[in-house]
Amino acid sequence: MKLIDTKIVQRTMGKRLIVNNLLKGLFLSATLFGLVVLAVLLYRMFTQGIGYVDWDFFNNFASRRPERAGIKAALFGTLWLMAVTAPVSLILGVGCAIYLEEYAKKNGFTRFIQINIANLAGVPSIVFGLLGLTVFVRLMDLERSVLAGGLTMSLLILPVIVVAAQEAIRAVPKHLYEASYGMGATKWQTIRRVVLPAAIPGILTGSILALSRAVGETAPLIVVGAAAFVAFVPDSLLSSFTVMPIQIYNWASRPQVEFHEVAAAGILVLLLLLLIMNSIAVLIRNKFQKRY
Template identity: 55%
Template sequence: MTKLKQNRIIDSTFKYFGIFCTFFGLIVLAIFIFNILTEGVQRINWDFLSNLPSRRPAKAGILTAWTGTAWILGLTAIISIPLGVAAGVYLEEYGKKNRLASIIEINIANLAGVPSIIYGLLGLEIFVRTLNFGGSLLAGAFTLALLILPIIIVATREALKAVPKSLREASFGMGATKWQTIWYQTLPAASGGILTGIILALSRAVGETAPLIVIGALAYVPFVASTPMDEFTVLPMQIFNWVSRPQHGFVINAAAAIIILLLITFIMNGIAIYLRNKWQKKVNW
């Protein structure tokens, strides 16, 4: 057998192995989602969404969990989006291309892959103990903002890189300053990619549990948070609390809460895909 035939056999084998792994993963995911749907759909109703947690499965709801998730998501967005976009603009448009810049770029890329519990420990020391935020929504939001900042920075930089230099040069040729060029030309042209990165980053933050457990978020909260300094719980922690209970009713509640969390994640990812496709249609370069 010639070397060419051996390489073709290897390529073909790898191709079918990849197809098998893909379908295997999809089948397992489909089984998982089907089991959750069959268990949890029957439990989803207005009472489930509007009731407070309870020791009786039939009366337990996710009001505190989904409102806490909404609070955390909103505060995290308010904190992380301006900082992440501003840092990305500075590094791409103003920062000098030297060794220090290369080190910063490498570290930002590495921070995007750091385990989330490390950010939880950092948030515990800085926001909970040093700044005395305690186990509040604000401490959780700042911690998750640190978690997703590298993702937003990288997404912003990549979106800005995709904007051609000719657009900047045309703006400079018309007498615009550097900031005017960035604000009126570069950022609007890169907005689709930036928004996609932001939404995907927030989608990751929605499902995080480890950092919030570390900073002291509670698994059981009998009231709805009304200020950023209130204690809180979120959907992933509520789900964890229910699946650890021996009663089958709590397992059904957990499945229903998982469906709600999946819907939030799918909607956010769907918005990101829509914005990306809409932006790509407008690109003329």
């Protein structure tokens, strides 16, 4: 009987090992495929666009002549837009998550709100653009400005930040709450000095993804009035603007091959901006991870 059981176990383990190796190879192939596609994309963009990335490219405005085309207006427009989007979305998103997790009663209405917030993360971006056009551009009379675009993009990424912040707050160990209350701290003192610092790594992880999406979005900004051709740098929140994805699309849609190379140079600058933003966020996240 023991011999039969041993043979059955060996046969079953053999099948399990085969399935395990097949799945391991499948996952490795998927990873390698993604890396190869990324490498090809980066190689193509680098070889086509590196020749245009110089000081003049950063200092010139858009032009109908590819040798004089620059990304200055779009770069500064993107920076202005993120200066509005990042603080508004982070403050509202984290504030909403704190209320839902720490103060709101756990009832059917709260669950209904959380379900709708999670569903909003999957709504097409063009819908948020139409909402921004109706509320910010027309109703609030902000016109086609940086402020209207920034508030629209904040609405777009707000659900992602709320969900990420909620999960990060839930992951804070309960004994930290108990220790804080045991020392006589109030609820707000516990949240501000214990919960938020411990949850910052998780909050920043979701915020990095959300802000990266905001940098690369074009549909909502086109709806609220971001221009395709701007020959000036925004000087206030009520100025007209353009952003790098719109400018890159403008260059890529032109028939001249030279403009396609200029678009590749713009993509390299956009990737560099994303890398800088993400690096800053990762450094802050790692600092708090080591502390907590």
